[in-house]
Amino acid sequence: MTSTSPETLIVIGGDAAGMSAASQARRLKSPAELKIIAFERGRFTSYSACGIPYWVGGDVSDRDDLIARTPEEHRAREIDLRMQTEVVGIDVEGRRVRSRNLKTGNDVWTSYDKLVIATGARPVRPPIPGIDAPGVHGVQNLGDGQALLDTLAGTEGRRAVVVGAGYIGVEMAESLMKRGYEVTLINRGEQPMSTLDPDMGALVHEAMTGMGITVVSDAEVTEILTGADGRVSGVAAGAATYPADVVVLGVGVTPETTLAKAAGLPVGPSGGLVTDLSMRVRGHEDIWAGGDCVEVLDLVSGRLRHIPLGTHANKHGQVIGSNVGGDYATFPGVVGTAVSKVCDLEIARTGLREKDARAEGLQFVTVRIESTSRAGYYPGTSPMTVKMTAERRTGRLLGVQIVGREGAAKRVDIAAVALTANMTVDRMTALDLGYAPPFSPVWDPVLVAARKAVAAVRRARG
Amino acid sequence: MTSTSPETLIVIGGDAAGMSAASQARRLKSPAELKIIAFERGRFTSYSACGIPYWVGGDVSDRDDLIARTPEEHRAREIDLRMQTEVVGIDVEGRRVRSRNLKTGNDVWTSYDKLVIATGARPVRPPIPGIDAPGVHGVQNLGDGQALLDTLAGTEGRRAVVVGAGYIGVEMAESLMKRGYEVTLINRGEQPMSTLDPDMGALVHEAMTGMGITVVSDAEVTEILTGADGRVSGVAAGAATYPADVVVLGVGVTPETTLAKAAGLPVGPSGGLVTDLSMRVRGHEDIWAGGDCVEVLDLVSGRLRHIPLGTHANKHGQVIGSNVGGDYATFPGVVGTAVSKVCDLEIARTGLREKDARAEGLQFVTVRIESTSRAGYYPGTSPMTVKMTAERRTGRLLGVQIVGREGAAKRVDIAAVALTANMTVDRMTALDLGYAPPFSPVWDPVLVAARKAVAAVRRARG
Numbered sequence: 001m002t003s004t005s006p007e008t009l010i011v012i013g014g015d016a017a018g019m020s021a022a023s024q025a026r027r028l029k030s031p032a033e034l035k036i037i038a039f040e041r042g043r044f045t046s047y048s049a050c051g052i053p054y055w056v057g058g059d060v061s062d063r064d065d066l067i068a069r070t071p072e073e074h075r076a077r078e079i080d081l082r083m084q085t086e087v088v089g090i091d092v093e094g095r096r097v098r099s100r101n102l103k104t105g106n107d108v109w110t111s112y113d114k115l116v117i118a119t120g121a122r123p124v125r126p127p128i129p130g131i132d133a134p135g136v137h138g139v140q141n142l143g144d145g146q147a148l149l150d151t152l153a154g155t156e157g158r159r160a161v162v163v164g165a166g167y168i169g170v171e172m173a174e175s176l177m178k179r180g181y182e183v184t185l186i187n188r189g190e191q192p193m194s195t196l197d198p199d200m201g202a203l204v205h206e207a208m209t210g211m212g213i214t215v216v217s218d219a220e221v222t223e224i225l226t227g228a229d230g231r232v233s234g235v236a237a238g239a240a241t242y243p244a245d246v247v248v249l250g251v252g253v254t255p256e257t258t259l260a261k262a263a264g265l266p267v268g269p270s271g272g273l274v275t276d277l278s279m280r281v282r283g284h285e286d287i288w289a290g291g292d293c294v295e296v297l298d299l300v301s302g303r304l305r306h307i308p309l310g311t312h313a314n315k316h317g318q319v320i321g322s323n324v325g326g327d328y329a330t331f332p333g334v335v336g337t338a339v340s341k342v343c344d345l346e347i348a349r350t351g352l353r354e355k356d357a358r359a360e361g362l363q364f365v366t367v368r369i370e371s372t373s374r375a376g377y378y379p380g381t382s383p384m385t386v387k388m389t390a391e392r393r394t395g396r397l398l399g400v401q402i403v404g405r406e407g408a409a410k411r412v413d414i415a416a417v418a419l420t421a422n423m424t425v426d427r428m429t430a431l432d433l434g435y436a437p438p439f440s441p442v443w444d445p446v447l448v449a450a451r452k453a454v455a456a457v458r459r460a461r462g
Numbered sequence: 463m464t465s466t467s468p469e470t471l472i473v474i475g476g477d478a479a480g481m482s483a484a485s486q487a488r489r490l491k492s493p494a495e496l497k498i499i500a501f502e503r504g505r506f507t508s509y510s511a512c513g514i515p516y517w518v519g520g521d522v523s524d525r526d527d528l529i530a531r532t533p534e535e536h537r538a539r540e541i542d543l544r545m546q547t548e549v550v551g552i553d554v555e556g557r558r559v560r561s562r563n564l565k566t567g568n569d570v571w572t573s574y575d576k577l578v579i580a581t582g583a584r585p586v587r588p589p590i591p592g593i594d595a596p597g598v599h600g601v602q603n604l605g606d607g608q609a610l611l612d613t614l615a616g617t618e619g620r621r622a623v624v625v626g627a628g629y630i631g632v633e634m635a636e637s638l639m640k641r642g643y644e645v646t647l648i649n650r651g652e653q654p655m656s657t658l659d660p661d662m663g664a665l666v667h668e669a670m671t672g673m674g675i676t677v678v679s680d681a682e683v684t685e686i687l688t689g690a691d692g693r694v695s696g697v698a699a700g701a702a703t704y705p706a707d708v709v710v711l712g713v714g715v716t717p718e719t720t721l722a723k724a725a726g727l728p729v730g731p732s733g734g735l736v737t738d739l740s741m742r743v744r745g746h747e748d749i750w751a752g753g754d755c756v757e758v759l760d761l762v763s764g765r766l767r768h769i770p771l772g773t774h775a776n777k778h779g780q781v782i783g784s785n786v787g788g789d790y791a792t793f794p795g796v797v798g799t800a801v802s803k804v805c806d807l808e809i810a811r812t813g814l815r816e817k818d819a820r821a822e823g824l825q826f827v828t829v830r831i832e833s834t835s836r837a838g839y840y841p842g843t844s845p846m847t848v849k850m851t852a853e854r855r856t857g858r859l860l861g862v863q864i865v866g867r868e869g870a871a872k873r874v875d876i877a878a879v880a881l882t883a884n885m886t887v888d889r890m891t892a893l894d895l896g897y898a899p900p901f902s903p904v905w906d907p908v909l910v911a912a913r914k915a916v917a918a919v920r921r922a923r924g
Contacts, residue, residue: 016904051839051899065839167898311897314904318891318913332892339896348896377513377527407872410902413895414875420893421883429780430794431882433875434801434810435773436629437513440872442478442776451780 006035009324010097010112012087012259014040015047016310017291018118019069020317021324022079028325031078037110038079039099041086044142045071050310052145053168056152057175063142090115090263092284114286114324117260117273118317121253121292121308126163130224135232136247139172148248157245158182161235163221165192167340167347169250170204173213174342176248184214184242186221186235188251195338196401197353199368200387203403207345216242253308255293268295270306277330279320288324290316290331297333300351300398300419301360307334335419336399339409348412351399351419354389363392365456371445373407375437384408388415388425388449395424395457400446407439414446425453468497471786472559472574474549474721476502477509478772479753480580481531482779483786484541490787493540499572500541501561503548506604507533512772514607515630518614519637525604552577552725554746576748576786579722579735580779583715583754583770588625592686597694598709601634610710619707620644623697625683627654629802629809631712632666635675636804638710646676646704648683648697650713657800658863659815661830662849665865669807678704715770717755730757732768739792741782750786752778752793759795762813762860762881763822769796797881798861801871810874813861813881816851825854827918833907835869837899846870850877850887850911857886857919862908869901876908887915 009025011018022036046069054060074081082099088107089098096111123138125131135155137148160176162169165187173185185192185208191201192208192215205215219237224247227233234243255272257265266282268274272295274282279294281287291313295304315331322329337350357364366389374381384404390397400415402408418428428450435442443451471487473480484498508531516522536543544561550569551560558573585600587593597617599610622638624631627649635647647654647670653663654670654677667677681699686709689695696705717734719727728744730736734757736744741756743749753775757766777793784791799812819826828851836843846866852859862877864870880890890912897904905913 048837048839048899048904050897050904051837054840054899059841060839309897310904311895311906315892330892332889334894337894337896339898339901341898341900346901350894350896375510375513377510377522378516379521409898410869410872410896411875413873413893413906414879416894416896417876417879417883417885420889421879421885423879423883427794427882430777430792431875432796432799432812432878433773434799434812434872434878435512435771436801436803436871437510437516438803439801439808442510442512442772444773444875 006031006033007113008035008037008111009114009116010110011036011038011116011118012097013118013120013291014038014045014081014083015118015120015291016313017317017320018116019046019074020314021116021118021288021290021320022074023077024318024321025325026077026079028322028327034325036079038074038081039085039087040081040083041102042141042143043084045069045074045081047142048310049141052139052142053171053175055145056139056148056172057178063146066142087259090259092263092265092287115288116320116324117281117287117289117293118291119256119259119293122256123249124252124254125249126221126251128221128223130226130232133224133226133232134230135245136224136249138249139168140253151246152179155245159243160184160246160248161186161242161244162248162250163235164250164252165189165215166195166250166252167193167338170208170342171340172248172250173208177211177213184216186216186219186237186242188220190217192217193347195349196347197387200385200401200403203385204342204345204347208342211343253292255306257293260289260293268304270295270304272306274304277332278323279316279331280323288320290320296331299333299335301356307336309338335416337412337416339412341409344405346404346406346409348402348409349400350412350416351397352389353399357389357398362398364389364398365392365453365460367449367452367456369445369449369452371448372441373404374439375441378437380406382406384445386445386449388453390425390453390457392457392460395426395454397423397425397428400449411446425450425457429454468493468495469575470497470499470573471576471578472572473498473500473578473580474559475580475582475753476500476504476507476543476545477580477582477753478775479779479782480578481508481536482776483578483580483750483752483782484536485539486780486783487787488539488541490784490789496787498541500536500543501547501549502543502545503564504603504605505546507531507536507543509604510772511603514601514604515633515637517607518601518610518634519640525608528604549721552721554725554727554749577750578782578786579743579749579751579755580753581718581721581755584718585711586714586716587711588683588713590683590685592688592694595686595688595694596692597707598686598711600711601630602715613708614641617707621705622646622708622710623648623704623706624710624712625697626712626714627651627677628657628712628714629655629800632670632804633802634710634712635670639673639675646678648678648681648699648704650682652679654679655809658809658811659849662847662863662865665847666804666807666809670804673805715754717768719755722751722755730766732757732766734768736766739794740785741778741793742785750782752782758793761795761797763818769798771800797878799874799878801874803871806867808866808868808871810864810871811862812874812878813859814851815861819851819860824860826851826860827854827915827922829911829914829918831907831911831914833910834903835866836901837903840899842868844868846907848907848911850915852887852915852919854919854922857888857916859885859887859890862911873906873908887912887919891916
C-alpha cells in the first residue's frame with residue numbers, strides 16, 4: 001500500500017480572505033491530504049481593519065481585541081503560517097511562489113498545487129509634496145493604527161485634518177474628535193460620503209457640522225505643509241490652508257495586484273483580479289483570489305466593481321476554502337450595501353446611486369421621505385430620511401439610502417435582501433416587517449418610502 | 463347637463479383598517495364622487511392599541527399621543543364619522559346597515575353602494591368565576607387602558623398578576639413592573655411567548671425571571687378570587703393561588719365577526735372573514751374587509767391565519783381604500799413576522815415554528831447559534847440567539863426566531879424579506895448585509911445561522 005503525498009495549498013495574505021480560506025480548507029482536509037502554507041508580510045493575522053477607527057477613538061482599548069485569530073492560533077490548526085514573509089513573485093507556469101523573509105532578506109521558492117491570492121488593497125497616497133512628512137498617517141492596517149496613536153500621544157497640538165470623506169474619513173473624524181481634536185474634514189466631492197447621492201450627503205454634512213467638525217467640500221488637497229522640524233504643520237487645499245498637528249489620509253484604496261499582474265493574471269476595469277463565481281481566477285484552474293484584491297459582480301448593475309469590505313473578504317475566504325477543500329460554494333455577488341456611523345449619526349446605502357443608474361442607461365424615479373425609528377410617541381424615537389430609487393415602468397427597486405440616528409443603518413438590510421430578490425417597490429409595500437412601537441412606526445420607514453416610490457413609478461408611467 | 467349623485471361608502475369601525483381605508487378612498491375620490499360614512503361605537507379613532515402597554519407603563523405620558531387622527535381630523539377630510547354609533551345589522555341584499563346611536567338608543571338604516579367591514583377583534587375572556595370582578599382588566603382599547611390606569615391609581619396593593627404570556631402579556635408584565643408592581647405572569651403553555659418554539663421561549667422565561675418577574679408555566683387559570691369588598695384578591699391556577707391587587711388579561715383575541723356572520727358573509731377556519739387578494743369579501747362584489755376581523759394568507763404555509771396586528775390592519779386599509787377609490791392594490795399575504803420587547807430583552811419571529819412546519823407535512827432542519835449585535839470588541843455589543851429552520855432537501859428558509867438585546871429584534875426583517883422571496887439558506891449566506899463594527903459582527907448573526915443551516919441541510923440530504 002502506497003500513501004499519496006499531500007497536495008500543497010499556498011495562501012498569499014494573512015488577513016480576512018486568506019485566513020478564512022485557509023481555515024475553511026483545513027476544516028475540510030486534514031494535513032495528510034492538504035498541506036497549507038500561508039505567507040503574511042506583516043506582523044498580524046485575521047484582524048479587523050474596520051475596527052481601527054474605534055481603537056484610535058478609544059472605544060476599543062486594546063489592539064489585540066481587533067485580532068480575531070493570532071498566528072499561534074492558526075498554527076495550532078496546522079496551518080504553516082510564515083509571518084513577516086512577503087511573496088515577491090508568482091511563477092504560474094512553474095506553480096511556485098518566491099517569498100522573502102523580511103527579517104533575513106532571504107528568498108526561497110515554494111511549490112504549490114493550489115494558490116489563493118488575498119493580497120488586499122493598498123491605500124491611495126496622493127503624490128503631493130509633504131505626503132511622507134512625519135505626522136501624516138494612513139489607517140489601513142494595525143501597524144498604521146499604532147503609528148497614528150504614537151503620533152497622537154507625542155503631539156501637543158490638537159488640530160487634526162482628515163483628508164477624504166468616505167466612510168474611513170468620517171469614522172476617523174469621529175475618532176479624533178473623541179480624542180479632543182479640533183477636526184477639519186477635507187473632501188474632494190460636493191458632499192461627504194460620495195457613496196451617497198449628494199442630497200443625502202448634505203444631511204451628513206449638516207450633522208457633522210452640528211457635531212463641531214469643520215467640513216470642507218469641493219477641495220483638492222495640493223500640498224502637505226511642514227514646519228521647521230519637518231513635521232506636518234498644515235494642509236493646502238484649493239486657495240486655503242488648514243493648520244494641522246496631525247493629518248489622516250482616508251482617500252480610498254486600490255487593489256493590491258502588483259504580483260498578480262506581473263504573473264499575467266487577469267485584472268478588470270477597476271484594477272482588481274477577475275474571478276468566476278467560485279472565486280477562481282478566470283482562466284486559471286488552480287488559482288483563487290478573494291478579498292480587497294478582487295472585483296465583485298454588482299448584481300444590480302451587472303458590472304464588476306471593486307468594493308473593499310471586510311464582510312465580503314470573509315465570505316470570499318469561506319467560498320474559496322470550500323472549493324479548495326473539495327466542497328462547493330459560490331459568491332453570487334453584491335448589491336453594494338454599506339453602513340457607517342459618525343457619533344450618533346447612522347448612514348447606510350445599498351444598490352445604485354442616481355448617477356450609477358444613469359450610467360447604466362436606466363430610467364428611474366427617486367423619492368425621499370422623513371420618518372422615525374420608533375412609533376412617534378415612543379421614547380427615544382429619532383428622525384430618519386430614506387431615499388429610494390426604482391426603475392421606471394417596471395418599478396424594480398434600484399437603491400436605498402438612509403441617514404438617521406439609532407435604528408437607521410441596519411434597516412438598509414431590508415432593501416439589500418429586496419434587491420437580491422429583484423423585488424419591485426410595489427411588492428415591497430406589503431413586506432411583513434417587524435412592528436412594535438419600540439422598534440418602528442406602524443409603517444416602517446422603508447415601507448413609507450416604497451409607497452411613495454410606487455406612486456412615483458405610476459406617475460412616470462403616465 | 464345632469465350631475466350624477468355620489469356613491470356612498472360605509473365603513474364599520476373607526477380604527478386602523480377602517481379609517482385607513484376611508485382616508486385612502488377620500489384621497490382618490492372627492493365628496494362629489496364618493497360620500498364616506500364611518501361608524502365607530504367607541505370614543506376614539508385611529509389609535510395605536512399596540513401603544514397601550516407603554517402608556518400604562520409610563521413611557522408614554524399622554525393618552526392622546528396614541529391617537530394618530532382624531533374624529534375632528536377625519537371630519538376635516540370630509541369623512542362623515544359617527545362616533546359612539548354601533549352598527550347592529552348588515553342587510554347585504556338591501557345594501558344597507560342598521561346603526562344604533564349609543565347615546566340616544568335610536569336605530570336608523572343607512573344605504574351603501576360599497577361597504578368596508580373593519581370590526582376588529584375582541585379579547586378572549588375565559589368563562590371562569592370572578593372574571594368580571596373589579597380589578598380585572600383587559601387592554602384591548604384606549605378605554606380599557608384608562609380603566610386599568612384608574613384602578614392602578616386607586617389601589618394600594620402592589621401585586622399584579624398577568625394572565626397570558628403572549629406579546630401583550632409580556633409587555634404588560636414590563637409595564638406593571640415599571641410602575642412598581644410585583645408581577646406574576648401566568649402562562650398556559652410550556653414557556654412564555656408560544657409564538658416561539660419552546661427552546662426559544664425558555665430564553666424569554668429565563669430573562670424575565672432575571673428581571674424579577676415570576677413566570678408560572680403550564681398553568682390554567684381556573685378562578686379569579688375576590689375579597690370581602692368584591693374586588694379581585696387573587697388568581698387560582700392549577701393547584702396554586704396567587705395573591706393579586708390587580709389582574710390583567712392578555713389571553714388573546716378572536717375576530718369580531720358577529721355582524722358579518724349574521725349577514726351570511728364567509729368566515730374561515732380561525733373565525734375571521736375571508737377575502738380575496740384585493741381584500742374584497744369572497745363572493746361579495748361590493749364588500750371589503752380588513753384588519754383584525756379577517757384572515758390573511760400565510761405565504762410560507764399557504765394557509766389562512768388570523769394575525770391581529772396594527773401593521774397589517776394599516777396595510778389592509780390602504781389596499782381597500784385604493785380599490786374602493788377606483789385604483790388597484792392587493793395584499794399578497796404575510797410571513798408571520800412579530801417583534802416585541804420586555805425591558806431590554808428583544809424577541810422576534812417570522813415564518814413557521816417547528817410545530818407549524820410539522821403540521822404542514824414539511825421535513826426540515828433546525829439550527830441555533832449564539833452571536834452578538836455588534837463586533838465583539840465594540841462597546842455595547844450584546845449576545846443574541848438566532849434559530850433558523852429550513853426545508854430538508856430544498857434548503858428553503860422556513861422560519862427564524864431571535865432572542866437578544868438591543869439590535870436583535872429588527873434583524874428578523876432580513877428573514878422576513880428572504881421568506882417573501884422564497885430564498886434558500888444557501889443563497890442567504892451570501893446576502894450583502896450592512897457591516898460595520900458598531901452594527902454587526904463581520905458575519906451578521908443571521909448569516910451565521912444561515913451558514914449553519916446550510917451545513918444541516920447538507921447533512922440531512924445525506
